[in-house]
Amino acid sequence: MKTVKEIEALLREIDEPTSWLTELSSDERAGVKKALARWQSRYDKKQLIKEAHQLKMEFDASYRPFKGAYIAGVDEAGRGPLAGPVVTAAVILPEETPELVGLDDSKTISKASREELANKIRGVAISISVHIQSAPKIDELNIYAATRDSMERAVNALSVTPNFVIADAMSLKVDCPTASVIKADAQSLAVAAASIIAKTTRDEIMDNLHKEFPIYNFSKNAGYGTAEHLAALQTVGPCEHHRESFEPIKSMVRNR
Template identity: 45%
Template sequence: MSGPSIAEIRKQLEQVDFLSDETRRKLNSDSRKGVRHLLEIWDRRQHRRQALIDRFHKMNHFENDLYQKGIRQVAGIDEAGRGPLAGPVIAACVMLDPDAVLPGVNDSKQLTAPERDRLFDQIVASASAYGIGRVSARDIDRINIYEAARLAMTRAFEHMARHPEFLLIDAMKLPVSVPQLSLIKGDARSNSVAAASILAKVTRDRLMNDLDQRYPEYGFAGNKGYGTPQHLAALKTYGACPEHRLSFSPVAAVIRTEDRR
């Protein structure tokens, strides 16, 4: 009886992260070049996965220090959407399980959209608790973007089903009665903050995709509200929509031009 086909072996290797010595020996001694090539691909994938695991442990420095002090409920907070000309600013507060290992968690800006979507699902499934906060474009105009980002972060914290004992926050201090540490570039230094950056970014991107259905002329699904040349051209052609931040200079300039007409 013949052994498994190359297609069957490929499927098996895609589903496992460990090979016994006996399985590896059989694959290495298989007369088919394609099988040995699949083993090489598997080895490279596992090497990359191990590098991501090592990076995760390295980025858990702040969390581990707190765990060792008996503080187990640690949450990270970050926001997405300070720079765009349209749409809300979104923040997330994420409390990871101390035993969780999520290879690939990183500053959301360093990840591709498919990577962020995959990690979003993993974070939501494994987090001890998380919350999302949102501040609209109109409120951004009313209180300014810095205060809006802080308000979104505060709302994310308030929306958690269970509040943490300590907060790690990306370059911000919040008006909440929980001990906190502000970390410059925290999304690249702390897994909790990086996880929050992913939840905030994916949530906001999905909202902008929805807004693209309502205001397709601005291309929000592609530019996510940032001032790309195509977005600026649409602003000049169509003016501002209700989701534009009227206090941001490129939008304000268009409004002043319309007023002069």
């Protein structure tokens, strides 16, 4: 009879149910029962992730106007911060992307996982385009118009022309049919991919801005109005990368 430790080691090597697991369920040892329960829990979580991936693929397929049509997902990062650009990304994925199981809205994924996924997306995507909308342009157009303009520019810069575009909560005017979908990054695989690319690109930009303006701690707050960031603004005022149309920077600039 195998020891509990031996059984635990074997369970770590098994990804799918087997007849041995069925036999193991009759083992009365408490350690074996716990080990089997842990395996089942891990398996169930993996199945949920696979099912979520399949649902995202089916969501994108539901917008495909014909077999083989290219679906582009578009999303942004950085609409809310006080500083830094809005970054938008457009991504066209193949119909089958087993490498991207686990891909989700960038806000639900750790920084390390986002970077890993971004590399996988770049490895399998049919086409990727990124557009960076600067703080001065945001001030000129307003944040909504600047984001829409950036999304449209990202779509138009794709090396492959999409047949349909799914945008996260934004109505776009481009040279193909589009859909504005609320929380599309949680429903569409292509939009989730765009979310990851936009977020990782913007994080890199803010990390570089941090080196130039360390007092604001952009590498930590990504330009959002944290208490630390607001305190720095009160001490030294805004820099060229702050959005002068956003409060409290708007008032600071007006009162100079």
